[in-house]
Amino acid sequence: MHFIFEVKMRPGYPPERYAEAWLRASEIIQQAPGALGTRLHRKIGHPDTLLAIATWESKAARDAMESRPLDTVQRIIAEQSEFVEITVLGEYTAPEWQVIPPD
Template structure:
């Protein structure tokens, strides 16, 4: 499953600053059972908007991690609150339909 959220950076805060915190938190979160990686994307033409995608073995695995979020991750998230607005886009199942180029 994919947990997808949008990050809007407040004026004066850069994607690089947020990415530093995001990487530190993600490195801890990825130790949880069922974690399958995270990705952070910049929006083309809008450097103040990012798209984050966390991939999990299952919703249950993600929910279990969330219920026992490590203190250090909570601290990193709290440090970011003054600088960003985060909107959950949603939780999505793994793709049922995939079309890839040949070869």
């Protein structure tokens, strides 16, 4: 499953600063059972808007991680809260339909 959220920088806050914090928190979160990686994308034409996509074995695995919040991760998130606006877009299943170019 994929957990997807959007991050908008408040005026004057560089996305690179948020990305540094995201990396620190993500390195910890990715140690949880069922974590399969995470990516941070910059929106074309809107450099102060980022999209995070975290991949998990299952919703249950992500829920288990969320049920045991780590103080370090919570602190990193709290430190960023005054500089960014985070909107959770949702939890999505793995693709049911896809088209892949031929080799």
